[in-house]
Amino acid sequence: MGFILYHPATKVAAVRMLIQGHDQSFIQTALGEPISRQSFGRWMELYQHTRCVIRNPNDYEQQGRPLLLSDSDTKFMIKLVQEEPGLFLDEIRERLYDENGTLLSVEAIHRNLVVKLSITLKKPSTMNIRKCLITKYDYVEKMRFVPAEFLVFTDESAICDRDLLRNFARAPKGSPSARFVVNQNPERISVLPAIGIGGILAMAVTDNTFNGKKWDDFLEWDLIPWMNRYPNHNSILVCDNAKIHKGGRVERICHEAGILIKYLPPYCPELNPIELCFSALKYKLRRSKILNESDDPEWDIQETIDSVITSDLCYKHFRHCGYSVPPKI
Incomplete structure (x- = not known):
């Protein structure tokens, strides 16, 4: 049987009837739901541990590989990039290790910046530090x-x-391109x-x-x-x-x-x-x-x-x- 989404009231009624001693077939007939034996077991187990038949989403175990960056690592990297946006990846890696003791590869630093934090490398506009807003x-x-x-x-x-001189030029993939100065002086x-x-x-x-x-x-x-x-x-x-x-x-x-x-x-x-x-x-x-x-x-x-x-x-x-x-x- 595939996954079936049950209304919370159905779960509460089913667990209450199980506690009252009714068998599973009676509960299925009374509620008009084809509840599986596995569902009955999960709901009762959850009720015995939490006194609740609805699981708190915050209690779910994290799926997949654990995150490489903690919340403090993430906040530090965001603040670091805001204060010094021109840092190289290896410099960010070193600063992160010195601050929080988290050691990642340069590739992992780049991946977390782009994928997790949506921070990308771009050509900055030049501003004068003496400019007064x-x-x-x-x-x-x-x-x-x-x-x-x-x-x-x-x-x-x-x-x-x-x-x-034009800033960009085309060339076959893998080959360099050149631009030529016509007037030497x-x-x-x-x-x-x-x-x-x-x-x-x-x-x-x-x-x-x-x-x-x-x-x-x-x-x-x-x-x-x-x-x-x-x-x-x-x-x-x-x-x-x-x-x-x-x-x-x-x-x-x-x-x-x-x-x-x-x-x-x-x-x-x-x-x-x-x-x-x-x-x-x-x-x-x-x-x-x-x-x-x-x-x-x-x-x-x-x-x-x-x-x-x-x-x-x-x-x-x-x-x-x-x-x-x-x-x-």
Whole structure:
């Protein structure tokens, strides 16, 4: 006979009738259940030991192989990975043994992390330890109701075709793959765009780095003419805390033009939509490989910026960074 699930009331009635002296066939007829002799025996044995005919699930014996990690081992490993997520498996193994005396193989450590604790290895995002969340959320609160149409973001980025090599390549299984540097001594080109929610307002490209004087000149002659006095569209300039953004004639230039200048919290590139635009730009350059055979890389980069950083892209990135964008019509 296969396994039959009996209602708890049936078990209670059957055991009570057995205690009263009724035979098993009478009980089967009275209850209308084909109860086996083995079931009667199990229920009576359980009643004699526990005074209960329903087994407590917590009393079941563990089935299969015993667990390699105790509860204290599990809690220690979770805490260890939270505090030091970059540890190698052999380091976790050693720490676990030093703490609790539990000695496992590296393979067992990996299996327990993945299968039991659902902790996997992944590429981490890089965070700066000096980043202050209080400063970040204070900035977010202040900018919460500022219309995105008022904001203009700017920043510098360097581009080198050696940095634009594709990160992955295909090859037959078991064989290595390679990527080749075309230009042995590529020049490093710096770009300095400024974007509003409607797209690019101004842009400068140079084969050198931007210093304070170049930044001041870009601000005064290239960007300010496309901005408006506050409060109006494109009237608040937002940039990071780089020295060139604060020194020189920056405040005087903005004050004379009626432009407000706001600084992002330190180490918070996620609040600057132009950082996402740089990612899209470098993806396009990496995909097209246009710099590998370019006779005028500065011009090609300008053309790519114009084609990539569109009004739709800027709108999406402003919204992604949490700014108060208007409804899309």
